[in-house]
Every structure is written in structure tokens, then in C-alpha cells.
Amino acid sequence: MIFENKKEKYLFTLPAIFMVSITIYLPFLISSYYSLTEWNGIDREAKFIGLENFKTIFFENNQFFDVLIFTGNYTALFMLFSNLFALIIALVLVQKLKTAKLLRGIFFVPYIMSMIIVGFIWKFIFSQGFARLYEITELGLLNLSWLGNSELAFYSVVLVGVWQQLGFYIVLYIAGLQAIPGDLLEAATVDGANIFQKFFKITLPLLGPSITVCMFMSLTRGLKVFDIILALTQGGPGGSTYSATLDIYREAFQYNNYGLGSAKAIIFFIIVLILTQIVLKISRRNEVEL
Amino acid sequence: MKRNSRLKINYFILEVIAIIAAAIFIYPVFLMFINSFKTFREVIIDVIALPQQLNIDNYFYVIDKMNYPRLFVNNILITAVGITGIVAFSSLAAYIIDRSRSRFTSLAFLFIITPMLIPFQTFMITLLKVMNIINLSGSRVGLGIQYWGFGIPMATFIYFNFMKTVPKEIDESAFIDGATTFQTFIYVIFPILKPVTATVIVLDVMWIWNDFLLPLLMVNDSQKTKTLVLAAYNFVGQYNTQWHYAMTAMVLAIVPSLIFFVLLQKYIVKGVVAGSLKG
Amino acid sequence: MRKMVVLLVAVMMLVGTFNVLAQTAEIDIFISMPEYADPINELIDTYQEEVNNEVEINYETTQSDYPTLLKVKLNSGDIPDLFASTSGKEIELYKEYSYDLSGEPMMDTMLPSVKKAMADADGNGVYGFAIKGNYFGLIYNKDLFAQAGIEKFPETISEMETAIEKLEAEGITPFTSGFSEWWVFKHLFQHFLVAAEDDVQALVRDFENGEASFSDYPVLEDNFFHFVDLVVEHGDNKILESSLNTEISQFATGQAAMVIGQGPWIEDSLIQIDPELNIGFTGYPVSEDPAESQVISGADQAVRVSSDSEDLDAVLDFVNWWYTSDYGKSWFTDVAGVVPPIEVEIPEDYYQIIQEGIKASEEKGSAPLAIIYSTDSFHSAFGEAMQTYVGGNATKAETIETIETKWQEIDGSN
Numbered sequence: 001m002i003f004e005n006k007k008e009k010y011l012f013t014l015p016a017i018f019m020v021s022i023t024i025y026l027p028f029l030i031s032s033y034y035s036l037t038e039w040n041g042i043d044r045e046a047k048f049i050g051l052e053n054f055k056t057i058f059f060e061n062n063q064f065f066d067v068l069i070f071t072g073n074y075t076a077l078f079m080l081f082s083n084l085f086a087l088i089i090a091l092v093l094v095q096k097l098k099t100a101k102l103l104r105g106i107f108f109v110p111y112i113m114s115m116i117i118v119g120f121i122w123k124f125i126f127s128q129g130f131a132r133l134y135e136i137t138e139l140g141l142l143n144l145s146w147l148g149n150s151e152l153a154f155y156s157v158v159l160v161g162v163w164q165q166l167g168f169y170i171v172l173y174i175a176g177l178q179a180i181p182g183d184l185l186e187a188a189t190v191d192g193a194n195i196f197q198k199f200f201k202i203t204l205p206l207l208g209p210s211i212t213v214c215m216f217m218s219l220t221r222g223l224k225v226f227d228i229i230l231a232l233t234q235g236g237p238g239g240s241t242y243s244a245t246l247d248i249y250r251e252a253f254q255y256n257n258y259g260l261g262s263a264k265a266i267i268f269f270i271i272v273l274i275l276t277q278i279v280l281k282i283s284r285r286n287e288v289e290l
Numbered sequence: 291m292k293r294n295s296r297l298k299i300n301y302f303i304l305e306v307i308a309i310i311a312a313a314i315f316i317y318p319v320f321l322m323f324i325n326s327f328k329t330f331r332e333v334i335i336d337v338i339a340l341p342q343q344l345n346i347d348n349y350f351y352v353i354d355k356m357n358y359p360r361l362f363v364n365n366i367l368i369t370a371v372g373i374t375g376i377v378a379f380s381s382l383a384a385y386i387i388d389r390s391r392s393r394f395t396s397l398a399f400l401f402i403i404t405p406m407l408i409p410f411q412t413f414m415i416t417l418l419k420v421m422n423i424i425n426l427s428g429s430r431v432g433l434g435i436q437y438w439g440f441g442i443p444m445a446t447f448i449y450f451n452f453m454k455t456v457p458k459e460i461d462e463s464a465f466i467d468g469a470t471t472f473q474t475f476i477y478v479i480f481p482i483l484k485p486v487t488a489t490v491i492v493l494d495v496m497w498i499w500n501d502f503l504l505p506l507l508m509v510n511d512s513q514k515t516k517t518l519v520l521a522a523y524n525f526v527g528q529y530n531t532q533w534h535y536a537m538t539a540m541v542l543a544i545v546p547s548l549i550f551f552v553l554l555q556k557y558i559v560k561g562v563v564a565g566s567l568k569g
Numbered sequence: 570m571r572k573m574v575v576l577l578v579a580v581m582m583l584v585g586t587f588n589v590l591a592q593t594a595e596i597d598i599f600i601s602m603p604e605y606a607d608p609i610n611e612l613i614d615t616y617q618e619e620v621n622n623e624v625e626i627n628y629e630t631t632q633s634d635y636p637t638l639l640k641v642k643l644n645s646g647d648i649p650d651l652f653a654s655t656s657g658k659e660i661e662l663y664k665e666y667s668y669d670l671s672g673e674p675m676m677d678t679m680l681p682s683v684k685k686a687m688a689d690a691d692g693n694g695v696y697g698f699a700i701k702g703n704y705f706g707l708i709y710n711k712d713l714f715a716q717a718g719i720e721k722f723p724e725t726i727s728e729m730e731t732a733i734e735k736l737e738a739e740g741i742t743p744f745t746s747g748f749s750e751w752w753v754f755k756h757l758f759q760h761f762l763v764a765a766e767d768d769v770q771a772l773v774r775d776f777e778n779g780e781a782s783f784s785d786y787p788v789l790e791d792n793f794f795h796f797v798d799l800v801v802e803h804g805d806n807k808i809l810e811s812s813l814n815t816e817i818s819q820f821a822t823g824q825a826a827m828v829i830g831q832g833p834w835i836e837d838s839l840i841q842i843d844p845e846l847n848i849g850f851t852g853y854p855v856s857e858d859p860a861e862s863q864v865i866s867g868a869d870q871a872v873r874v875s876s877d878s879e880d881l882d883a884v885l886d887f888v889n890w891w892y893t894s895d896y897g898k899s900w901f902t903d904v905a906g907v908v909p910p911i912e913v914e915i916p917e918d919y920y921q922i923i924q925e926g927i928k929a930s931e932e933k934g935s936a937p938l939a940i941i942y943s944t945d946s947f948h949s950a951f952g953e954a955m956q957t958y959v960g961g962n963a964t965k966a967e968t969i970e971t972i973e974t975k976w977q978e979i980d981g982s983n
Binding site: 010012013017022023025026027031087096098099101112116117121129131132136162163213220225226227244247262269272 | 307311316383387436443519
Binding site: 331414416420428506507510512513524532533 | 601627629630631634638641642644646647804814821822841842869943
């Protein structure tokens with residue numbers, strides 16, 4: 001290949017590598033050092049304590065495991081609903097509907113809004129909006145305490161997370177669907193395949209690349225969920241909706257344990273790394289190259 | 291044509307269902323809009339009802355309080371600087387990584403995209419420390435430059451995925467004509483990547499324009515450097531008991547991106563689709 | 570390749586230098602309490618117009634995440650000249666960064682109780698000043714109580730139970746709680762804490778060292794939880810969704826008769842909804858002893874002067890002017906509308922809650938501000954534990970255990 005011995009492969013990747021290094025890797029490495037210290041985030045000096053923080057996390061307190069379980073549950077539901085609904089809506093919106101273009105736009109609107117603002121709006125809806133809607137409709141569902149009950153609050157957070165991101169995945173799936181050659185589907189119709197056969201035998205396998213991208217994106221975004229919870233429940237009620245990132249944030253800034261928070265961050269990063277590699281491997285294997 | 295008319299009815303039903311679903315979906319946003327036109331009393335008494343009159347006093351008040359035009363300029367500047375670097379550096383990196391498949395480039399690729407997995411909250415204190423040392427904190431251009439680092443991982447990932455579908459014969463023919471690698475990239479490859487670039491720009495504009503935590507750390511110090519979302523956030527914090535102003539501030543924060551989206555919607559969808567069709 | 574690095578670094582340095590070209594004296598103010606943003610802007614404008622137009626004053630405020638942002642700034646060396654914390658316990662936490670104001674002219678006007686709240690752990694120095702004093706107690710709707718035929722506001726828990734019955738007989742919801750806010754619990758709890766022990770600071774210290782426990786104090790173990798139960802039972806529908814906003818709208822629209830955990834700071838919002846609202850304010854009933862039902866007064870927030878300030882003199886001039894000039898002194902009541910932290914006359918037609926607070930403390934005395942002896946780090950954990958209790962996900966015994974543990978873990982000296 002013509003590129004093998006060229007210096008361009010270094011030169012062209014350098015700006016990207018450099019920027020990523022100073023904005024992400026360097027601060028992350030310094031933070032990693034703090035995971036080996038006891039530091040409240042305020043004193044001018046941090047005290048080196050070796051692996052004590054990791055010991056605390058693994059052996060003395062199972063709070064971080066609860067938080068990881070919450071994050072895992074959230075991510076699983078978030079991935080499932082985002083991809084499922086996005087695919088269904090995308091399938092509808094690629095049909096010959098008169099309003100298809102407008103509807104695509106509408107579903108994309110929440111995605112262009114700041115997550116903090118999305119959180120605020122939904123807080124308003126769950127409290128004031130639902131209360132008034134209940135008075136009008138008397139639908140029992142609306143009278144539940146969606147942010148006040150710790151189990152319901154979990155679903156509320158998932159709902160808002162999916163609501164905000166759905167449009168993004170819809171656009172990606174629509175793109176994938178439109179890339180499928182129409183003659184393939186027509187040929188199948190001629191052969192007498194019904195709509196489900198066409199979907200499972202032709203559409204779904206050919207959507208491989210879109211599914212890979214969407215799965216990967218929803219996985220990393222699900223795991224890193226932060227802003228929405230911050231604006232919506234602030235981890236409440238009673239600490240039941242703390243995600244891993246929010247817990248790290250709380251440990252470092254609210255409880256003044258910057259060292260311990262950094263140690264949690266390292267562990268969390270490793271978990272994320274492993275999970276994403278697995279998902280990438282699995283979905284790559286199922287892809288069908290056109 | 292019996293089959294045809296049945297098909298028409300099916301489409302009609304499907305359309306109605308889709309419209310209802312979309313209406314429910316967008317209702318929260320609608321609610322925010324109508325409440326921004328109400329007085330405080332109206333909001334407290336009934337949040338669902340339409341405003342009694344189209345009262346735009348809230349808007350005058352909030353625009354003046356937030357110093358809206360200034361914020362708008364700040365956002366444009368930060369976003370523009372950010373996007374330029376992200377597009378330039380990511381496309382360049384993705385191009386060479388795809389074309390020159392070696393141990394170095396696959397490591398470089400991994401190195402560049404891995405940060406997508408590092409939660410930002412885990413290094414924000416030390417990030418500000420580093421940015422203070424190289425003087426990138428507290429300024430709009432500085433914040434824009436920081437976005438290069440945070441945007442490159444995903445942009446490179448997207449460019450790379452599309453790069454794979456661009457036939458190598460294209461650059462080979464350019465080389466035969468005597469072009470350097472860089473020239474080939476600029477004159478041949480980058481134009482081909484245009485639809486993908488559109489996608490990257492759109493996605494990153496949405497992200498940078500609406501970003502919260504990074505601007506909060508870097509430019510929240512001064513009215514002169516603040517972003518729109520930050521101002522709205524502070525405003526909601528300050529007036530959190532006065533929903534009518536809070537709603538107005540939120541509407542004002544999202545309206546620019548809404549306009550941006552409406553104007554470019556065709557381009558967004560087209561960009562994504564065109565990129566995919568290259569496969 | 571090297572060229573590229575040099576170019577990138579050069580671009581950054583260039584951008585950087587534009588930021589460094591600083592002006593003359595500059596005061597960076599970064600404090601919480603955004604509800605006073607307008608009055609503070611007015612104060613700054615007046616200072617620049619009347620006293621010193623050379624100095625540049627940058628004022629920024631935020632409510633959420635304030636401690637986070639402050640820590641980030643302190644650590645990155647970007648220390649604001651004026652910053653905020655809570656008073657009392659947190660004075661020690663940021664002492665390293667704070668200037669001791671005890672030799673300054675502003676000491677002449679500062680109330681002794683405010684000075685005391687600004688002292689370090691050993692009781693020395695004045696490491697901050699207050700923007701406002703404060704009252705804590707129970708806000709109630711006088712008209713609704715009259716409507717229910719309750720002549721005297723309940724001072725004991727059993728009187729409160731009777732009052733609840735009467736209110737409910739009239740179809741009035743007795744309480745609105747704000748239990749989704751962690752800080753509402755600390756405001757409520759302190760009234761029981763001061764009833765438990767005279768020297769509340771010593772009591773808090775014992776809790777931090779694990780030497781005190783709820784079981785020694787029936788007023789904490791029984792009365793406090795009983796009161797919370799009453800609020801849950803006779804309060805808002807979705808109790809853990811009830812926020813500050815809920816409290817304001819429920820109370821101001823006459824749907825609830827009493828507001829839990831709030832004080833003078835909500836009066837403006839209440840009056841905006843109903844200007845005719847007839848507001849009462851008094852201590853919580855905490856036991857069967859009427860004398861223990863007292864309002865609490867004191868300064869719970871501190872503004873600190875950075876000891877590292879590059880323009881320390883300019884900063885001190887400004888804050889001394891704030892506390893000693895005629896405009897500055899009248900600012901607290903005329904512009905900000907707060908409980909003044911200095912010795913100054915209160916106007917006669919002042920806020921109802923503040924007037925009621927003054928009246929109540931003249932009649933029955935006021936209790937010391939207990940919340941300042943613990944950090945907000947602990948208080949947020951405390952609030953979380955109480956929310957878990959209110960949500961029915963933990964028993965009273967489990968909740969008490971959590972609180973006692975957190976108190977030692979977070980605020981105790983390891």
C-alpha cells in the first residue's frame with residue numbers, strides 16, 4: 001500500500017493525539033494520582049496513602065456497588081428503549097407519509113435542547129403538570145409520585161433520558177433504512193415474503209452498521225448519565241437515583257473526599273472500558289458487509 | 291384498484307397514529323412555551339391552560355436581565371472555534387488511520403477514541419488546573435480550543451466509519467496524478483467527506499451550544515464570557531420560585547438551536563443519508 | 570511534525586496572553602445566594618459611583634453546585650476575592666484561604682452573634698461577614714388558623730395535634746413540607762436539637778465523636794420523628810416531590826396552613842401570589858413544654874475575604890464601606906430587605922415574617938442557630954437519610970443509625 005512508509009501517518013494524527021492528551025489524558029492521569037491520596041479537595045497538600053481508598057471501596061462500604069447496579073440498570077433500559085423505539089419510529093417515518101418530514105423534525109427537537117434544561121422542564125411536568133392533568137383526566141397513573149417514590153424515580157429518569165436522546169437514534173436508523181436497496185425488498189415481495197419476514201431476513205441484518213453505532217453510542221451515554229439526574233432528582237429521593245458519575249461527583253465535592261472519588265472514577269473507567277469493548281466485539285461480529 | 295385503496299387507508303391510520311405519538315412526545319416542550327407567556331399567578335393556578343393573553347413582558351424582562359445579545363455572541367464564538375478544530379483534526383486523523391493501516395495507526399485510533407469512555411466528572415478539577423497553567427480557562431476562544439480535545443474522539447470515530455466506505459482507488463488515482471497525501475486529502479477526500487462533515491458539524495453544534503459542565507467550570511466567572519445555557523441555568527437558580535421567568539429563560543436558551551435545526555434540517559438528514567449511501 | 574507541535578503551543582500561548590493582560594484593582598466576587606443578586610448589583614453600582622470608580626468589580630453568583638465550583642477555583646489557584654461558605658463549622662474548613670477581619674472597622678457595627686458565628690474552631694478570629702441575619706421557625710397562615718377556630722398557635726406537640734384536627738375538619742391541609750429538599754430537614758431538625766441540650770455546639774461535637782446518641786435524648790428520638798410523621802400524614806400529597814416551589818404555591822394559595830423549614834426568604838414570593846396573605850411566624854412545638862417552642866436566629870451564611878487576594882486593600886475598603894457607610898448600613902433593610910447583621914433600626918412596616926420573628930424572640934427569647942455547627946456535607950447526607958425514612962424505605966432505628974454514622978464519618982475528626 002502506498003501509505004506504508006510515509007511520515008503522514010504520524011503527522012496527520014498528531015493534532016488529534018495532542019489535543020486529546022492535554023484536555024483528557026493529562027488531567028485524568030493527575031486525577032489518578034489523587035486516587036492514591038487522602039485529600040478533601042480544599043487543603044493545599046494531599047496526603048499519599050497508597051491503595052487505602054480502593055480498600056475502602058471494595059471491603060468497607062458497599063455503597064459504590066449499589067450505585068454501579070443503578071447505573072447498569074439504567075444503561076440497560078436506556079439502551080433497550082432508545083434503540084427499540086428509535087427503530088420502530090424510524091420504520092414508520094421512512095414510509096410514504098405526508099407529514100414524515102415534519103414528524104422527523106419533531107422527534108429530533110429534544111435532542112437539540114440542553115440536558116440541564118430538559119431536566120428542569122420534566123421536573124416541572126412531573127410535579128405541576130401531572131398534578132393538573134390528573135385533576136382534569138383523573139388518570140391514576142398521573143397521580144403517582146414519579147419523582148418522590150424511589151422505584152418510580154428510576155423509571156422517570158430513564159424516561160427523560162430516552163426522551164431527550166431518541167431523535168438522535170431515529171436519524172441514524174432512518175439513514176440506515178434508506179441505505180437498504182429498494183430492489184432487494186421488492187424482490188422479496190415478489191417472492192411472496194410478508195412484512196415480518198422482510199424485516200427480519202433483510203432489513204435487520206442490513207441495518208448492522210447503524211445498530212453498531214447506535215448501540216455503542218447509547219451504551220457510553222447511558223453509562224455516563226449525569227446532567228439529567230442532576231436537574232431532575234439530584235440523586236434523590238433518599239439517594240436512590242445516584243448514577244456512578246453523580247456518586248463520584250458527590251464523593252469528591254459534597255463529601256469532600258476527592259481522593260476516594262478519584263479512586264471510584266478509576267474503577268468506573270475500567271468497567272466502562274471492558275463493557276464497551278464487549279459490545280463492540282459482539283455487534284461487529286453480527287454485521288453484514290454490503 | 292382495491293389493494294391500492296386499502297393500502298391508502300393503512301397509510302392514513304399509520305399517519306394518524308404517528309401524529310398523535312409525536313404530539314404527546316413534544317407536549318412538554320409545548321407546555322414550556324405556553325407557560326413562558328403567562329404571568330406568575332397564571333402559572334401557579336393552572337399550568338395546562340393556554341395563556342389568557344399573549345404576554346411578552348416576560349421576554350423583555352429576561353432578555354434584559356440575561357444580557358441576551360452578548361450571550362448569543364459568546365455562544366457563536368465558542369461554537370465556531372470548537373467546530374473548526376474538531377472537523378479539521380478529526381477528518382485528517384480518520385483519513386490517515388483508515389488508509390494507512392499499521393500498528394501505529396490502530397493504536398492511535400484507540401488512543402483517540404478511548405476518551406469517549408472517560409467520564410468527564412472524574413477529572414474536572416485537574417482539567418481546570420491544567421487549563422489555568424496554559425491559560426485556556428476564562429476565555430471564550432480558550433474554551434473553544436478545549437472542545438477540540440473533547441470533540442475529536444467522537445468525530446474521529448464517525449469519520450473513520452465513513453472513511454472505510456470511500457474506495458481507495460480514488461486517492462490512488464490522485465497520487466498517480468502527482469498529488470501529495472495532504473493535497474489528496476484537501477482536494478479529493480475532504481469534499482467526498484462533505485456529508486459526513488455536515489453530520490459532525492450538526493452533532494457538535496448541538497453539543498457545544500448546549501454544553502453545561504465545561505462552560506460552568508471555565509467561563510462562568512464573568513458576564514462577558516458566559517454562555518446561553520449557563521445564563522439560563524443561573525437564571526433558573528436565581529428565580530427558581532418564579533416559573534414564568536424560568537420558562538422564558540429556557541425558551542430563550544433553546545430557540546437559537548431550534549432555528550438552526552429548522553433551517554438545516556434538510557441538510558442534516560441529507561448529510562447522514564448521503565454518507566450512508568456511499569456504502 | 571515538530572512544527573505542528575510548536576504551532577499548536579504557540580496558538581494556545583497567544584490566546585493565553587490575551588487573558589493575562591489584566592487591569593488595575595479588581596475585585597472578583599463569587600458567592601452563593603443568588604436571591605440577593607439585584608441588591609448586590611445595586612450596592613456595587615453605588616460603590617463605584619460614589620466611592621471608587623477605579624476599581625473593577627466582577628460579581629458572579631450561583632446556587633446549585635456552589636461548593637463544587639468554589640473548590641475547583643480554590644484548587645486551580647483561581648481564588649475569588651470574596652467567596653461564601655456557611656458559617657460556624659465551615660469557617661475552619663476554608664480558614665487557610667480566609668482573611669481574619671477582626672482588626673477591621675466593620676467590627677464596630679457587626680452584631681456580636683454574627684462575629685461568634687464567624688470564629689474558627691477554637692473560637693478565635695472573625696473569618697467572614699454576613700450579608701444577612703436570619704430567622705428560622707414555622708410559617709403559618711393566620712387567617713386559616715382563625716377560620717379553624719384556633720386562637721393560640723400550638724406551642725406543644727399535643728396542642729399541635731389538636732390544631733391539626735381542627736384544620737382538617739375545615740378541609741385545610743395542615744402542612745406543606747418541601748421534603749424533596751435536603752436542607753429543609755436541617756432547618757427543622759435544629760429546633761429539636763437546641764431543645765435537647767443547652768450547649769448545642771458541645772452536643773454536636775459529641776455526636777461527631779460518637780459519644781452522644783439519639784437514645785439519650787427523647788426529644789430527638791421520639792419527638793422529632795413523631796413531628797416528621799405528623800407532617801407526612803397531614804401534609805402534601807406526593808411528600809417527596811414537595812419542593813420549595815410546592816411550599817410557596819400551596820401556602821400562598823391558601824391550600825396549606827403551615828410551611829416547614831422555611832423563613833423570611835420566601836416572603837417576597839408569597840406576597841407576589843397573594844399580597845393580602847396574613848403571615849404568622851413562630852417556633853416549632855418540640856415537646857410538651859411551651860417554653861421550648863422558640864424561633865431561632867443567627868447568621869447562617871458567611872462571606873469570606875480571600876487572604877491571597879492581590880488587591881486586598883481594595884477588597885477591605887469595599888467590605889468596610891458595606892458595613893459602616895450610611896448607604897451600606899441602610900442597604901440591608903432598604904435595598905436587600907433582609908434581617909440586618911448589624912446594629913440598625915428595623916423599619917416599622919418591614920416584612921411580616923421578620924417582624925413576627927423579632928416579636929417572638931422578644932416574648933420568649935430565641936434559640937441559637939444550631940445548623941452552623943455541622944457542615945452541609947453532613948446535612949445533605951442527613952436529608953437523604955430522612956427522605957429514605959419518609960419514603961418508607963428505612964425504619965426509624967435504621968435512620969437513626971445512618972445519621973449517627975454519617976455524623977462521625979463526615980464531620981468527625983478522623
